[in-house]
Amino acid sequence: MDDILKSVEAPVNPNIPELKTGDTVSVHVKIKEGNRERIQEFKGTVLYIHNNGNNSTFTVRRIASNGIGVERTFLFRSPRIDRVVVERHSRVRRSRLYFLRDRTGKSARLKQKFN
Amino acid sequence: MFKGLIGKKIGMTQIFDDAGVAVPVTIIEAGPCYVTQIRRPENDGYSAVQLGYGEVKPKRLTGGELGHLKRSGLNLPPLRFLREFRAKNPDVKEGETVTVEAFAVGERVDVVGTSKGKGFQGGVKRYGFRGGPKTHGQSDRHRAPGSRSSGTTPGRVFKGSRGPGHMGNERVTAQHLKVVLVDAERNLIGVCGAVPGPRGGLVIIKEARKQ
Numbered sequence: 001m002d003d004i005l006k007s008v009e010a011p012v013n014p015n016i017p018e019l020k021t022g023d024t025v026s027v028h029v030k031i032k033e034g035n036r037e038r039i040q041e042f043k044g045t046v047l048y049i050h051n052n053g054n055n056s057t058f059t060v061r062r063i064a065s066n067g068i069g070v071e072r073t074f075l076f077r078s079p080r081i082d083r084v085v086v087e088r089h090s091r092v093r094r095s096r097l098y099f100l101r102d103r104t105g106k107s108a109r110l111k112q113k114f115n
Numbered sequence: 116m117f118k119g120l121i122g123k124k125i126g127m128t129q130i131f132d133d134a135g136v137a138v139p140v141t142i143i144e145a146g147p148c149y150v151t152q153i154r155r156p157e158n159d160g161y162s163a164v165q166l167g168y169g170e171v172k173p174k175r176l177t178g179g180e181l182g183h184l185k186r187s188g189l190n191l192p193p194l195r196f197l198r199e200f201r202a203k204n205p206d207v208k209e210g211e212t213v214t215v216e217a218f219a220v221g222e223r224v225d226v227v228g229t230s231k232g233k234g235f236q237g238g239v240k241r242y243g244f245r246g247g248p249k250t251h252g253q254s255d256r257h258r259a260p261g262s263r264s265s266g267t268t269p270g271r272v273f274k275g276s277r278g279p280g281h282m283g284n285e286r287v288t289a290q291h292l293k294v295v296l297v298d299a300e301r302n303l304i305g306v307c308g309a310v311p312g313p314r315g316g317l318v319i320i321k322e323a324r325k326q
Contacts, residue, residue: 001314005128008142008296008305032134054128080135 009054015083016076019058021046021097022090022110027060027074028082039082042072045110048096061100063108069101089113117207118217119200120145120320121168122304124228124312130296130305140295140305143226143318147302148213149191151184153205164205166213167194198319215297215304222294223323228312232284242277287311291323 019025026043044062056076064070074081090110100108122145129137145168152165173181173193184191189210207213218224238244238260247256260279264272289310296305310318 001125004144004301004303005126005142007301008130008140008298008303009128010131030135075137077131078135078137079131 006054010077010079013077013079013081016081017084017086019046019049019084019086020089020092021048021095022092022113023086024088024090025060026085026087027072028084029074030080030082043087044070044072045090045097045100047071047098047100063104067104089115116217117164117200117202117205117213118322119148119164119166119202120213120215120217120304121148121166121196121198122146122302122318122320124310124314124316124318125303126314127309132295138295138307139309140307141226141310142296143304143306143310143320144302145304145318145320146212146214149194150207150209150211150213151189151191151194151197153207153209154199161201162203162205163199163201164207165197165199167191167197169195171195196317200319200321214299215302216299218294218297218304218320220294220297223291223326224294224306225321225323226289226292226306226310227319227321228287228289228310228316230283230285230287230311231313233282235280236282237279238277241279241282244277291325 023046024044025046026041028039028041031038031040042060042062044060047059047061050057054077057073058076059071059073061069061071089112091113092110122143125142125144127139127141130140132138148166148168150164151167154161154163154165156162167184170192171194175195176193181193184194191210233240237258239246239258244260246258247253249257263276263278289308292306292308294304295307296303304320312318
């Protein structure tokens with residue numbers, strides 16, 4: 001029965017590369033305004049990745065113009081995601097970066113990882 | 116047009132609609148069902164369509180059941196489940212098949228199933244009683260049902276009063292569910308939202324009563 005369920009679920013969005021927590025990513029989201037469709041960019045740090053098969057999500061946190069943190073959760077298989085660009089990897093020691101929520105400015109930075 | 120199906124609940128998942136919104140969906144493997152009998156007012160006192168579902172080995176059925184399916188003019192396979200659907204002037208004939216193609220995406224349906232049995236349950240779980248206070252020196256009163264009735268008058272508990280008892284394992288109808296997926300090739304139908312019963316449970320799909 002699980003095979004039947006898997007077969008009706010949406011395929012993995014091929015425009016999303018492998019993500020790691022701490023990555024700086026820019027998510028290009030398709031937005032419908034009336035009949036017109038445009039692409040909005042949401043750029044920030046991947047706070048956590050929720051691996052749950054069909055319902056897998058990743059949450060991106062960015063600091064908006066007035067210093068307010070904005071978090072947005074995306075479904076990995078959502079057809080609304082046009083593409084995801086990984087701009088930078090960071091050296092992180094935990095899988096869920098909740099501590100970033102309590103930090104601002106310099107202390108909220110992550111060390112870049114080169115590979 | 117007559118619409119009705121018998122099927123098996125496969126399980127729940129989520130799919131994306133045309134707008135890209137994730138929709139919770141229950142997948143049901145339904146049909147193909149055979150029209151095993153038409154009930155007519157002149158013969159039976161009411162009108163309905165009897166559908167059969169679930170092919171089994173002939174030895175799984177009694178002789179009477181097999182005879183019902185193989186009577187003159189009919190040559191249906193051995194079917195495990197027979198269910199009747201009320202329908203005035205149905206446009207189907209005995210021996211015909213009904214598939215998921217009877218339903219279209221966007222349509223509203225009612226799904227009948229047998230809910231999961233919960234055993235003997237207290238009033239809090241069964242009817243949402245609030246239980247007793249959690250603090251202020253309470254002991255053994257946290258999930259108590261409270262008073263069941265009035266005092267000396269009437270001096271008894273009215274029949275049908277809510278209280279602890281057996282919960283679940285009863286016929287439940289989920290009404291007005293939207294059809295979001297129809298796969299004729301694999302006899303699958305997907306409805307938005309939850310459907311009563313366990314995975315693998317028998318369900319009946321009907322036209323929505325409240326359109």
